[in-house]
Amino acid sequence: MARLDVNRSGEMEVFARVVELGGFSAAARAFGMTPSAVSKLVARLEMRLGTRLVNRSTRKLQLTLEGMAFYERSIRILADLDEAERNVxxxxxxxxxxxxxxxxxxxxxxxxxxxxxxxxxxxxxxxxxxxxxxxxxxxxxxxxxxxxxxxxxxxxxxxxxxxxxxxxxxxxxxxxxxxxxxxxxxxxxxxxxxxxxxxxxxxxxxxxxxxxxxxxxxxxxxxxxxxxxxxxxxxxxxxxxxxxxxxxxxxxxxxxxxxxxxxxxxxxxxxxxxxxxxxxxxxxxxxxxxxxxxxxxxxxx
Missing domain, CATH: 3.40.190.290 (D-Maltodextrin-Binding Protein; domain 2)
Incomplete structure (x- = not known):
């Protein structure tokens, strides 16, 4: 069971932006966060899921297979949330x-x-x-x-x-x-x-x-x-x-x-x-x- 203090949709949104913008720094600028805060958020997400989502290097960010699967599912869930909010x-x-x-x-x-x-x-x-x-x-x-x-x-x-x-x-x-x-x-x-x-x-x-x-x-x-x-x-x-x-x-x-x-x-x-x-x-x-x-x-x- 998910803990009540975990903002899962927020984590999904940050992770999806990291993937789409190609890095922690770009995602941090989009959300008004620091790169280290975005990096720590992704790290907490990986720890909770029990798997690595991205392979980090100094030059680029590469998704693991599990990271790609989680990204694809995340953007579908976020789209559903947007639709639910629009409907009401x-x-x-x-x-x-x-x-x-x-x-x-x-x-x-x-x-x-x-x-x-x-x-x-x-x-x-x-x-x-x-x-x-x-x-x-x-x-x-x-x-x-x-x-x-x-x-x-x-x-x-x-x-x-x-x-x-x-x-x-x-x-x-x-x-x-x-x-x-x-x-x-x-x-x-x-x-x-x-x-x-x-x-x-x-x-x-x-x-x-x-x-x-x-x-x-x-x-x-x-x-x-x-x-x-x-x-x-x-x-x-x-x-x-x-x-x-x-x-x-x-x-x-x-x-x-x-x-x-x-x-x-x-x-x-x-x-x-x-x-x-x-x-x-x-x-x-x-x-x-x-x-x-x-x-x-x-x-x-």
Whole structure:
């Protein structure tokens, strides 16, 4: 069994350069070593192998039969090592599976329309998309990348910002026709205020009343675990909700929803990040490709 403190690939590389350059001095110059250090390295190699590899003279260096055999095998091994490193280097083409965790809202309105382009650009990547608004443990869930909205608390994560979204109070025209459109923050007391039921959901809606910030509690008769389900409830006329603008922009344009109390909107923004575990060293090329693509094609605004 080889000793752990023996750098066999390094010895092979020095020995191969000695053979290719025709001597210890030339190899020493190539590696920034002294000729005596190269000579001692070859001597240690011969002692470990139990055979002479080169016949030394003052004028030239001659390989023994064993030395020639070892040289030929060494250059094949070194070539294999180079290929192995190239195959996993960060500049190699993206290959393999990526597990991406994201909210249903981001998946529906931002991600899914551009996923076909990502898969066409990287045909050797398989993308597994899991939708949930619950904050997960990336390591426990074996997740490569997660897209999260709101403040980040996990210091073990590295984040890449994908933009920020304004929040908007919205309701369906059918709901407003039946219950009236609120004209002031106080009018919300007479409305069904829908919200979220996941653990990190905010306690209320931050609004402005007479220029001062207030928080309106969410006391409606329905809450959902993800923003997209909540959007569907509001479009169906179930009540009023406060949703990310990027998720309701098309509904407002199409007349399916109407923004309410815009004068009382504090204009706060919810940041969106792609997060991943920071383990040090370069990222696998497939993960880097996804992060770059999200930053290019799947930003929130």
């Amino acid at each position: 280097a960060s500049n190699e083409r993206p290959v393999g599976r990526i597990s991406l965790n994201t909210s249903a809202s981001y998946a529906t309105h931002i991600l899914m329309p551009v996923v076909p382009e990502f898969l066409a650009r990287y045909p050797e990547v398989t993308l597994h998309i899991i939708q949930t608004d619950t904050v997960i443990d990336l390591m426990e869930e074996r997740t490569d990348v997660a897209v999260r909205a709101g403040p980040l608390k996990d210091s073990n994560l590295i984040a890449r910002k994908l933009g920020a979204t304004r929040m908007t109070l919205v309701a369906a025209p059918s709901y407003l026709k039946q219950f009236g459109e609120p004209k002031s923050v106080a009018d919300l007391d007479n409305h069904n205020r829908l919200g979220h039921c996941y653990t990190r959901a905010i306690e209320g809606w931050p609004l402005l009343r007479d220029g001062e910030p207030v928080t309106i509690p969410i006391t409606g008769n329905a809450k959902t675990s993800d923003g997209e389900a909540l959007r569907h409830l509001v479009v169906a006329g179930a009540g009023i909700a406060r949703l990310a603008t990027f998720t309701v922009r098309e509904d407002i344009k199409a007349g399916r929803l109407k923004a309410v109390l815009e004068d009382n909107n504090p204009g706060d923004l919810e940041e969106v990040h792609a997060v991943y575990l920071g383990q040090g060293g370069p990222l696998p090329s497939r993960i880097r490709a996804l992060l770059d693509f999200l930053g290019e094609k799947a930003r929130v605004g």
